[in-house]
Amino acid sequence: MYHRLWTAVNIILIVGTIIYIWFFSSHNNSYIITSQFLAQIAIILFFINVNMYFIFLVIRKTSIRKVKIHLAKFSRIMMKWHIKIGVIATIIIIGHASINLFQVGPVVGFTHPKLVTGYLAILLLSVTLFAGYLRHKRASGFRRKFHLVSAFVFLAAFLLHMFIFI
Ligand code: HEM
Numbered sequence: 789m790y791h792r793l794w795t796a797v798n799i800i801l802i803v804g805t806i807i808y809i810w811f812f813s814s815h816n817n818s819y820i821i822t823s824q825f826l827a828q829i830a831i832i833l834f835f836i837n838v839n840m841y842f843i844f845l846v847i848r849k850t851s852i853r854k855v856k857i858h859l860a861k862f863s864r865i866m867m868k869w870h871i872k873i874g875v876i877a878t879i880i881i882i883g884h885a886s887i888n889l890f891q892v893g894p895v896v897g898f899t900h901p902k903l904v905t906g907y908l909a910i911l912l913l914s915v916t917l918f919a920g921y922l923r924h925k926r927a928s929g930f931r932r933k934f935h936l937v938s939a940f941v942f943l944a945a946f947l948l949h950m951f952i953f954i
């Protein structure tokens with residue numbers, strides 16, 4: 789039952805961002821289109837990483853043995869890619885931020901809410917990466933919570949950033 793909700797939320801997030809970015813927030817400057825394209829790719833990668841929470845949650849909670857074994861195998865494959873996905877998405881988003889800093893900043897001002905929430909998102913991304921690194925080195929109750937909470941605060945921040953109109 790919950791897997792339907794989980795799949796639905798993922799589809800809504802991905803299709804929703806595609807519709808928002810390309811239909812409601814369309815621009816005709818090729819630099820900005822590039823920056824939007826980079827942001828679109830990166831946020832899909834971030835969504836994939838955030839999904840680890842739900843995979844581990846179902847593994848912990850399910851009483852169906854087949855689901856537990858299947859997801860445990862799946863999570864091992866996903867975790868092989870988890871750090872690479874996080875690092876690649878970060879590099880992509882730095883490209884997005886640089887373009888906007890040089891192309892949009894001087895036009896709308898560097899204190900425009902779109903940019904301020906962008907700085908906030910980058911800051912929270914750094915915290916998430918740092919927390920992920922700590923957790924990777926040595927897991928503890930605190931480190932696990934720290935990475936988990938920072939990942940969700942980061943998710944909230946970039947969704948807010950994305951939906952601010954420019
Ligand atoms: C983790 C960090 C970030 C994420 C995930 C992110 C994500 C996004 C997404 C998905 C959009 C498309 C929404 C739209 O078209 O309205 C967007 C737009 C924008 N972002 Fe970011 N962003 C981040 C960091 C930044 C930073 C640091 C800045 C400022 C330098 C910035 C400035 C902008 C601007 C000006 C736009 C509107 C123009 C455009 O789409 O390129 N972003 N961002």
Ligand code: HEM
Pocket residue numbers: 834837838839840841842844845867870871873874875877916917919920921922923924932935936939
């Ligand atoms: C884009 C950034 C990232 C996001 C959004 C993200 C998100 C997440 C989430 C939601 C979980 C599941 C947490 C749980 O259920 O307790 C997780 C697990 C984990 N993440 Fe990240 N993460 C990111 C980057 C990283 C990086 C860069 C590292 C390491 C250098 C890392 C290392 C880990 C480790 C070790 C786990 C635990 C896996 C396990 O329990 O077997 N993460 N991450």
